[in-house]
Amino acid sequence: MDTSICYHCGEPSGKVKVCFDDKVFCCNGCKTVYEIFSTNDLSYYYDLEKSAGATPNMVEGKFDYLANDDIVNKLVEFDEEGIQVVQLLIPHIHCSSCIWVLENLNRLHSCVKSSQVDFPKKKVRITYTTTGFSLKELVVLLAKVGYEPNISLEDFAKKKVTVDRSLMYKLGVAGFAFGNVMLLSFPEYFEVEEFWLDQYKVVFRWLMFAFSLPVIFYAARDYFLAAFKGLRSKILNIDVPIALGILTLFLRSTVDIIFDLGSGFFDSLTGLVFFLLVGRFFQQKTYGFLSFERDYKSYFPIAVTKIDENKREENIQIYEVKAGDRLLIHNQEILPIDCILISGEAQIDYSFVTGESQAVFKSSGDKLFAGGKQKGGPLEVEVLKSVSQSYLTQLWSNAAFSKNKASHFQTITDRIGKRFTIAILTIAFVAATFWLFADASKAMNVFTAVLIIACPCAIALAAPFTLGNMLRIFGKHQFYIKDTNTIERLAQIETALFDKTGTLTSASENTIFYEGMELTEQEVSLLKNTLRASNHPLSRSLYNILESNEIETLDAFEEETGKGIQGRVDEHSIKAGSAKFIGKKPDVQSLDTSVYVSANENYKGRYVFKNKYRGGISELFEQMSNDHTLAVLSGDNEGEKDNLEELLPFGTPLLFNQKPEDKLDFVKKLQIKNKVLMVGDGLNDAGALAQSDVGIAISENINVFSPACDAILDASKLTQLGNFLKLSKQAIKVIKISFLLSLCYNVIGLYFAITGQLQPVIAAILMPLSSISIVVFTTLASNFLGKKLRK
Known part of the structure; x- marks a missing residue:
């Protein structure tokens, strides 16, 4: 056994070692946890993962607010006849040992009936009896064994989240119909004359019609709605030609089987909808374990200790705090309000707000701002404003946070879709008019054929598959982007702004x-x-x-x-x-x-x-300065100006003493002529991150609080930011090449359609072929781009 590290947590034991049971521990806390595990027959914990534990950091009275029944009622999911169920976030969950011990909590306390761990979300759902046991005791028990839950105001105010699975259902319906229609189409493809004509032709055709009904009226419904809304808003989006193509395919095919003109295009119809939904599903599949829209509720405590007129202490809900109230702030507690320090020695850590880890010392009479954490003895403070009116939370009420960036940005698919729609409708009407005079019997056939063969399914698939795959590739390199729309905006960035503390520097x-x-x-x-x-x-x-x-x-x-x-x-x-x-x-x-x-x-x-x-900052700025205008915005004084001037390219603008509102206003002014990227880490950057065209939050730990942003970049990958921007631009080039490939298919198909030679087999081959080839090309091309990040 290595006597230099703690048997429980793996940290160096230091000069002072705590020995017990022939094992070495770094402190009495770890020794106590080991004793608890060994006495309750849980020592198998150490066999699963060596030194997997965490040093318990108990703060006296930290969970006293859980004695308040109103708070407990809001936190528990079930409370009936002496049984309660609660789900808690445990940040320390990281290995099989953690799962094993948390799912064996019943061995630590007989009141715990069952516990189930959700490993990806780092949550545990616990069922326990309330006879002689409470939520507070459960939380204290978890904290004692090194698995302290993270209970925040967001948990207190949480709403039931419903998962929308409608897209998966639609995809299943379209896939089922597509497979069956293709199977029923084989006799036509292989010209099985006797079998086809004599016995089952009519049955097979009407079965294909029946399979297409749920595809039209359920699976493809969103495309019709989107096209209708676009036309109502006088916008020709990509959904208009798609909806026209789907509708024309269905109507033409239905007419064909009613009048025995052919078997129609039901195979192409169901295949088209299936591939479109696959693209949409891939596009929506993003990193659900990250929260990009968190605000102060994710971080603040849910209750505080109030001191009444008789000097008695009482735990109250955070929403009940009013201006003028006296509060007691314990060691390691976060200030949820702006206040005046009455008594106590304040050592406030504002790293949550500023990214600066050094404590700020305050004396009686000084003003303290919400978001700071006390790192000393207890403080008595007087509330200046309620939690919703504090300096910190007012940042979140700025109009920038309610702005939907995607709604003001036209995607490359929509830009091309508008021109494509106009071109296809023009070709269809011109061709139909020509054949009306040349051979009237072919006019309607040509008109519908053009709309069918020119349906922009490949164009609609190119962007979702390319950008969706880039989301996955970026995520593998610890750059977590909110959605595909963000990649398109990232490709257009002209100016990049950087915060200093915690972004360019290590926190x-x-x-x-x-x-x-x-x-x-x-x-x-x-x-x-x-x-x-x-x-x-x-x-x-x-x-x-x-x-x-x-x-x-x-x-x-x-x-x-x-x-x-x-x-x-x-x-x-x-x-x-x-x-x-x-x-x-x-x-x-x-x-x-x-x-x-x-x-x-x-x-x-x-x-x-x-x-x-951070290492590589000079190289990053040199690389990005070739294509972007760069600047540094810092809330600190000019003490680091000389160092920054040596580190960064000559002439890089450096702005110091910037308040959060100054940063936001600076971004606004630049946006008049430029697309702006903001890179920051602290909550004081949140306004600028939200206002910018793309806001990237730098994080030392992606699972902790992040301001409202469009992407989260692991701090160790900051020097790769220039490469991420380049790949975003190259991804857009891949989409444009895909559009050209799709155009080639359309030109070939339009030749047959305009000349009146379109046969069902040609449509059946060209439409799926174009879709599949575009998917394969975009996947291979984006994977090739992703390999550049490995260098």
């Missing part, structure tokens, strides 16, 4: 360097041990980069929140913190984040914290 790493007199080995050791006792983010970052030393017990330690720390061993002392804290005059010109150090009351130097930029 979890800093570059730290030292300025000043060299510290002795004893001073470094004392500083390391002093930092070890502090939980401040800068202290932890600095602690991790200093050389390891033997752990010493400090004779004295003191931390002044928001100022600094000091430690003493024997006669030696060390201080680390702000310039003022260690007695040095601050440099007002410096814009850097620094930790100043003094030893035995003598100033030694400072550790300067610099943003660490």
Whole structure:
């Protein structure tokens, strides 16, 4: 057994090891979880996956709000005769061990009757009895074994989601009809004269008619509705010629069998609808596990602790909070409202809002904004606005968030479809008019034949299959796009805007360097041990980069929140913190984040914290600058201006101190002449992301909250963004080539139709052939493009 890592969670055990049962743990929390598992005969958990657990991080009183019956009633799915069923999101679910232990919760507590894990969605549905047991106790039990549920306001306000399976049903009906009609058409294809003429000709033809009825009136209904709506709005979309072709196929075929003129085109009709629905199904199949339309409800708590006039604490629903209320905010709790700090030492982490992971220190009387997380002791605050009126949530009421980008964008299929419709109708009427004078008996036949053979099924399939396959390819490379319409808009981008913090820089790493007199080995050791006792983010970052030393017990330690720390061993002392804290005059010109150090009351130097930029940023900007106008928008000050100017191409516009509304307005102004891409990560970018033609959210973890956006890009793949943009443009070229191929088929078919030579067998061959060949071509071409991303 590796004694350097924790047996339960796999994290390094560090200098202080907790040993139990001949095993090593990194902390007492992991040891406790192991004890719980082993005592309840769940030790098989460790056989399934080595070190699969998570260190439990229990916060006292965190789930007290689950004692409120009104809240519990909104969270549970079933509550009858002492039995409750609840579905909880467990972010830590990641392997077979997780599934096994969560589906064996009944061994941990007898009140749990059953539990079932939905692995892709990281959810577990639990049935339990409420006699001597409650939802709060269930959640605490899960947290104790390292599977703390994520319960948010979105769960509290959730509505029942119904899954629309109508497209699948229509596809099934069309496929069933297509297969049977093709089977019934074989005697005609192979000219089985005796069998066909003498016995079953009429029966087979009317059976094909019967199979086509559900296809026309059910499976193809959406195309007729879309064509009708388009014509009513005076728009010739691609659905108009498709609906005309389907209707003409059906009417012509029906006339043929009624008057015994032939077997009609029922095989082509059902095949056409089937392939069209396959394309539509493929187009709609996107990444359902991602949420692109989340808002503050996905992240805020569902209840808070209110302090009444008698200083009593009460858990209330978040919607009940009013201006003037006094609230108690615990450690690690998120502020759901804008408020004034009354008492307590605030260390607010605004990384959710700004992407900046360093805590902001506030004193009594300071204003705190919604979205910040307290990382210290309890705070007493006074509410300034209700949750729906806070600074943070007002961002979401901006008109940009209700804008439907797709509704203002005409797809390539619709653009070509309009011209195609006009051309086909013109050819059909001209050809029919010619034959009306040349040979009137052929006029109607030619008119219907043109509409049938020129039906743009291949054109309608080209875009869904190409762009749908690109969605899949991009997803494999951790670029998750909302829909195919977004790829078309991405191909037209002219200007790209980037946020800085958390987008160009890593949200979890800093570059730290030292300025000043060299510290002795004893001073470094004392500083390391002093930092070890502090939980401040800068202290932890600095602690991790200093050389390891033997752990010493400090004779004295003191931390002044928001100022600094000091430690003493024997006669030696060390201080680390702000310039003022260690007695040095601050440099007002410096814009850097620094930790100043003094030893035995003598100033030694400072550790300067610099943003660490993601690797390959320079190359990305160089690549994209060839085809796009680039700019950086940052909410920070100009402290990183010099670094950015060295990193980015000469002349790249850099705008600092940009508020969320400034970013949104900047995007609006650019959109007057350009198609704009916005790349950001924090919620303060949400307005600009929504306003832009395409908004891409950069995420360190794609399963956590993301602002309303059109795509989510894993942070490790940011340097591939230029390639993704190029492939989007190349995908549009593939579609245009597909249109040309389809046009070739139409020209051949139109020759036979206009000259009055169209036979059923020709239509039966050309129409499916064109559809299948377009599907094969677009799939192969898009797969070829996808290989470029592997380099």
